[in-house]
Amino acid sequence: MHEKDLPKEVPGPIGPTETRSGFSIPVADRVLRLPPYxxxxxxxxxxxxxxxxxDVxxxxxxxxSDPPQDIVIExxxxxxxxxxxxxxxxxRGILNLRREVASKYFKQFGVRLDPESEIIVCLGSKDGFSHLCLALLGPGxxxxxxxxxxxxxxYAVILAGASTISLDVTKPxxxxxxxxxxxxxLFPRPKVVVVNFPHNPTTTVVEADFYHELVRLAKRYSFLVISDLAYAxxxxxxxxxxxxxxxxGGRDVGVELTTMSKGYNMAGWRVGxxxxxxxxxxxxxxxxxxYDYGMFRAIQVAAIVALRHTDAAVEAQAREYQRRRDVLCEGLERLGWPIVRPKATMFVWAKIPEPWASQMSSFDFAMKLLKEADVAVSPGGGFxxxxxxxxxxxxxENEHRLRQAVRQIGRCLGQAQNQPPARVAGT
Known part of the structure; x- marks a missing residue:
């Protein structure tokens, strides 16, 4: 899924409010259940x-930060x-776009899907996930x-009125x-299980045997599966x-959400x-x-072109992210940070090094980097x-900017860049 989780402008805490005239605005209980951002x-x-x-x-x-291919924009x-x-x-989306998605699934995964009944176009995969929660979940x-x-x-589960149980996914x-x-x-048993591999934020990945076991459990315990495959x-x-x-048996128990935001660089287009x-x-x-009248048809037509003609560009974009990964990880390793190099996603999930890990929270550490190094990061505690x-x-950011970020972080923390690398075996 795909990244609208960090909006740049955020309203303050939500609760019963009064206008200037003193008139009370009571919001719904589902909104009151949401925490401050x-x-x-x-x-x-x-x-x-x-x-x-x-210059942050x-x-x-x-x-x-990269644009879609010219052929798509044209x-x-x-x-x-x-x-x-x-x-x-x-x-549901125009039929030719759904057919193109079916074609991609066959090429990429060897899966034959029925465009009429097994595919729906969403206004981004986050939209699809949130509305699917409304369709499947409710109080109790x-x-x-x-x-x-x-x-x-x-929070899409909470907005649907349901409850959550969080399970650590770093060891599948x-x-x-x-x-x-x-x-x-647990009684009643969970109705839905959400999985997200490659995982945001930890970058954890799985092999196909994970899904074999997940399907077996789903059939045994009668739960539905929603798989968020945003980073495929x-x-x-x-x-x-x-x-x-x-x-x-995967289609017997669940659905999968995909997006054009990442590999196709179409995040703002909202195609999932x-x-x-x-x-x-x-x-x-x-x-x-x-809830909606569908996506602007011109965007759907352009998405067809992207799916049909830009496979090579998608592969090239993944290689670009891999080069950026190597630059950032090598830089942090030289600073002595323990790093697990990701096998997927557009993120690095980095353990905060000592002595700072023992002295401050991830939020405080992120604020320190922003205040003193002009580098903005997402604190792990926010997840x-x-x-x-x-x-x-x-x-x-491009490779030059990533190297600059490492230098600024090193100066901020008083770390030399000639320390021996602190590599950690990844999954």
Whole structure:
């Protein structure tokens, strides 16, 4: 899924308010269940520093900085000039786009999907996930979500009126054993299990055998699976992210969400897909029918061109992220940081080194880097208690800027860049 989790302008804490006239504005209980936005202090300082003229290197939000291919932009412009493309479209997405998604699934995963019943176009995969929670969950229901947590995985469930159980995903085998324990001992059992591999924020990856076991558990304990596969196009070192839908029985128990935000550099275009179990797709389509009139047709036409003609560019973009990963990780290793090099995603999940890890929270450490080094990062604590002690650094700047960020961090912390590397074996 895909990165709207760190908005740059954030409202303050929400609660019963009064207007200037003294009239009370009682908001819904579901909104009151949402906590204050945890990144607000960092984003406020980032805004203030940039307004004052500081050149802040922003590694906080996973917002792609590279543009889509020219052929895609040109098709968008041409389609926007066609007067037939400006009316309402069906909320499921135009059929030719759904057919192109089916073609991609077959090429990438060997999965044959029915464009009519097993694919729906979403206004970004975050939209798809949130509306799917409304379609599947309600008061009294429980969803298992990954921890550390991409915020919408938790709060879309809460907004649907359901409860969450967070399970650590950094060791996938233990996640499965804990999931089985929860299903055996909790009543009522979880209705939905959310998985997200490659994982945001920790970059944890799995092989296909993980999904084999997950499907077995789903059938045994009768839960539904929502797989967030947002980073399938951004993989490194020969690793290829598997699909839930490629596993026998995967479509019996779940759906998968994908996006064009990452590999295609179309984050602001908001193009995502939900594929898999026809009944779950139908439930999402029912909710979307009441919430939107579908995506601007010109964007859908351009997305078809992107899916049909830019595979090589997607692969090249993944190689670019891998080069950026190597630059950032090598720099932090020279500073003596313990680093696990990711096999996928556009992030590095870095353990905060000593002595700072023992002296301050991840939020305080992130604030220190922003105040003193002009480098913005995401504190691990912002992804829940399981993320405390870590930082998430996005690979959205070019190699030169990443090297500069490392130098500024080193000066801020008084670290020399000639220390022996502190490599940690990754998954």
């Amino acid at each position: 945890l990144f607000a202090r960092i984003n406020k300082l980032l805004y203030e520093k940039r307004r004052a003229g500081a 290197i922003d590694l906080g939000m996973g917002n792609p 098709k968008l412009a041409a389609a926007a000039r066609d007067p037939d493309n400006h009316g309402y479209t069906e909320s 229901d429980t969803a298992v979500v990954p921890a550390p947590s991409y915020p919408p995985h938790v 085998d233990e996640f499965l054993s804990r999931l089985a324990f929860v299903c055996q001992n 196009d951004v993989t490194f070192d020969g690793y290829r992210a598997p699909s839930l839908l490629a596993v026998p 897909f939900c594929c898999g179990n026809a009944e779950m797709v139908r439930a999402l389509a029912t909710v979307k029918t009441y 829940g208690a399981a993320g405390e002690g870590y930082l998430r650094l996005a690979l959205v």
